[in-house]
Amino acid sequence: MQTPSPPGTHDQQASRTRNLRWRGxxxxxxxxxxxxxxxxxxxxxxxxxxLVGSIGLSFTxxxxxxxxxxxxGLQNYTRALSADDIMQQALLHNLIWIVLETIIPLSIGxxxxxxxxxxxxxxxxxxxxxxxxxVLATVIIAIIFGLIYNPLYGALNQFLRAVGLDMLAQGWLxxxxxxxxxxxxxxxxxxxxxxxxxxxxxLQNVDMDLFDAAKIDGANAWQRFxxxxxxxxxxxxxxxxxxxxxxxxxxxxxxxxMTAGGPGYHTEVVATYIFKQSFQQNxxxxxxxxxxxxxxxxLIVSVLFIRLRERGGET
Amino acid sequence: MRANTVHPDPAxxxxxxxxxxxxxxxxxxxxYALILRETGKYILLLFFAVISLMPxxxxxxxxxxxxxxxxxxxxSLPAVPQWQNLATAWDIGHFGEFFLNSVIITLPTVVGVLxxxxxxxxxxxxxxxxxxxxxxxxxxxxxxxxxxxxxxPLYYQLRDLGLLTTYLAGILPMIxxxxxxxxxxxxxxxxxLPVELIDAAKIDGCGDFGVFWHIMVPLAKPALSTLGIVQFIAxxxxxxxxxxxxxxxxxxxxxxGLLYFQTRYESDYTLIAAGITIIxxxxxxxxVLFQRQFIEGLTSGALxx
Numbered sequence: 001m002q003t004p005s006p007p008g009t010h011d012q013q014a015s016r017t018r019n020l021r022w023r024g025x026x027x028x029x030x031x032x033x034x035x036x037x038x039x040x041x042x043x044x045x046x047x048x049x050x051l052v053g054s055i056g057l058s059f060t061x062x063x064x065x066x067x068x069x070x071x072x073g074l075q076n077y078t079r080a081l082s083a084d085d086i087m088q089q090a091l092l093h094n095l096i097w098i099v100l101e102t103i104i105p106l107s108i109g110x111x112x113x114x115x116x117x118x119x120x121x122x123x124x125x126x127x128x129x130x131x132x133x134x135v136l137a138t139v140i141i142a143i144i145f146g147l148i149y150n151p152l153y154g155a156l157n158q159f160l161r162a163v164g165l166d167m168l169a170q171g172w173l174x175x176x177x178x179x180x181x182x183x184x185x186x187x188x189x190x191x192x193x194x195x196x197x198x199x200x201x202x203l204q205n206v207d208m209d210l211f212d213a214a215k216i217d218g219a220n221a222w223q224r225f226x227x228x229x230x231x232x233x234x235x236x237x238x239x240x241x242x243x244x245x246x247x248x249x250x251x252x253x254x255x256x257x258m259t260a261g262g263p264g265y266h267t268e269v270v271a272t273y274i275f276k277q278s279f280q281q282n283x284x285x286x287x288x289x290x291x292x293x294x295x296x297x298x299l300i301v302s303v304l305f306i307r308l309r310e311r312g313g314e315t
Numbered sequence: 316m317r318a319n320t321v322h323p324d325p326a327x328x329x330x331x332x333x334x335x336x337x338x339x340x341x342x343x344x345x346x347y348a349l350i351l352r353e354t355g356k357y358i359l360l361l362f363f364a365v366i367s368l369m370p371x372x373x374x375x376x377x378x379x380x381x382x383x384x385x386x387x388x389x390x391s392l393p394a395v396p397q398w399q400n401l402a403t404a405w406d407i408g409h410f411g412e413f414f415l416n417s418v419i420i421t422l423p424t425v426v427g428v429l430x431x432x433x434x435x436x437x438x439x440x441x442x443x444x445x446x447x448x449x450x451x452x453x454x455x456x457x458x459x460x461x462x463x464x465x466x467x468p469l470y471y472q473l474r475d476l477g478l479l480t481t482y483l484a485g486i487l488p489m490i491x492x493x494x495x496x497x498x499x500x501x502x503x504x505x506x507x508l509p510v511e512l513i514d515a516a517k518i519d520g521c522g523d524f525g526v527f528w529h530i531m532v533p534l535a536k537p538a539l540s541t542l543g544i545v546q547f548i549a550x551x552x553x554x555x556x557x558x559x560x561x562x563x564x565x566x567x568x569x570x571x572g573l574l575y576f577q578t579r580y581e582s583d584y585t586l587i588a589a590g591i592t593i594i595x596x597x598x599x600x601x602x603v604l605f606q607r608q609f610i611e612g613l614t615s616g617a618l619x620x
Contacts, residue, residue: 036438043454047491145370197614291466
């Protein structure tokens with residue numbers, strides 16, 4: 001405040017403006033607090049607090065009942081990371097899942113997106129159809145495909161028998177060598193429409209000048225696709241890969257409903273194993289440690305992705 | 316037509332009226348190659364459309380068949396559609412009850428997320444206060460926390476609070492889990508609005524909440540509808556959370572209800588298919604009617620997250 005004032009009242013006025021400013025600051029903070037309160041209360045109570053609880057529980061051998069939660073230090077973690085064969089197997093299944101569930105829907109999605117982008121009638125209708133599985137609950141998809149894979153009356157075997165390929169008809173979900181792959185195919189089926197839609201959205205932003213320049217330079221359609229389109233889609237592809245990575249580590253619904261990890265442990269994934277350990281066998285402490293391991297893996301993947309994305313943004 | 320019109324190329328304009336982007340100029344002059352290419356495109360699209368739709372068509376087909384028909388002619392269409400299969404499944408499957416439960420759980424969750432996140436997102440975007448950035452990152456961190464990281468202690472916490480196997484056990488944690496992404500989305504949206512709007516409203520005598528409610532919320536409709544769709548799909552389709560915290564038949568949402576129905580009548584294919592049909596048909600109908608909103612909402616959700 002630089003307004004000239006009578007000498008005597010100068011101090012008074014300065015203190016009044018200071019006072020007013022402080023009241024304004026206080027008011028602003030109170031308003032912010034009121035606006036934030038509902039979100040903050042729910043988030044702290046049902047996310048942050050249990051997260052701290054998880055970390056605490058993971059150092060105990062609690063069974064969910066005993067009033068005493070016995071501290072066992074790092075024992076759960078050393079067991080999970082070095083001595084638990086089923087956990088290793090489950091992690092391997094997650095990795096297989098991730099690799100296939102990234103490659104298959106991404107390639108199909110890219111193929112369909114580029115065809116639709118190239119110009120085709122009924123584009124909206126096709127997009128609507130391809131995207132549909134993404135809107136439905138995974139549980140429902142799992143139940144439908146459980147019926148499709150049924151050895152006797154399932155559509156798959158019925159179809160194979162109808163076209164004379166009887167020898168290929170088999171118990172898809174009941175055999176160790178086909179069960180995991182059969183599950184992954186369902187995930188890929190449900191995912192390619194989503195991949196296609198995101199890629200198609202990315203293609204809308206492709207710089208057409210570059211595309212035309214390449215055309216003038218004599219690049220054919222395939223070359224333009226590889227050298228002009230794909231590099232400009234790298235952002236979107238990184239996003240899809242990272243979503244599959246994170247989703248692939250978290251996968252639960254599909255496996256739980258279709259095979260519950262069986263036969264044996266041939267389709268066990270980390271999330272179903274955590275569920276069994278902590279809620280069916282009541283090894284709550286150990287199950288929690290496993291869930292922290294899973295969380296750390298997902299955190300690492302997410303941070304790597306964010307780094308990659310930032311670097312991509314600079315260049 | 317896109318950018319081709321920008322650089323008219325005499326060798327290509329002819330083919331461009333048929334195909335939007337022509338391949339190399341020499342290639343386009345071969346009419347047969349062009350027709351082949353176009354046909355190939357549609358064969359590919361139709362093939363995958365069939366792959367995407369077949370499972371649903373098969374299920375609805377079974378749902379409308381007699382048992383005899385199902386065993387004898389698995390791929391033929393039902394001779395006389397057996398509509399009463401749907402009615403039977405609806406009755407013995409308690410689907411009315413499950414549907415109501417899904418509504419009771421999903422509606423408050425969506426409303427709760429919209430209220431919490433628009434309020435908090437506005438504060439984080441437009442009110443200047445100490446610790447604003449720290450608080451934002453505190454919320455943002457929740458985006459990468461998987462449900463598995465909290466589900467076990469949360470079970471015992473809900474039990475101790477007396478909330479386990481009540482609707483609230485399906486609602487409150489679901490809202491909390493939706494908050495990180497919701498705040499991220501709403502804050503980004505409010506940041507894009509000019510401050511002058513707020514100042515002008517304040518000069519007109521609006522209080523903080525008045526500005527928010529009368530000026531900001533109406534402007535935020537696009538962001539709110541995106542968030543609403545994302546949250547609706549997340550709650551309506553949730554499985555693990557209700558599986559853990561709503562273990563009582565009278566509380567089950569549709570996802571759980573269908574699973575128990577399927578386990579119970581395992582060998583009765585027509586009945587299970589009828590149950591699935593009852594659940595998916597309304598969902599598909601709503602989706603097809605609002606496909607643009609669904610697809611844009613869910614993909615922009617992913618692109619921004």
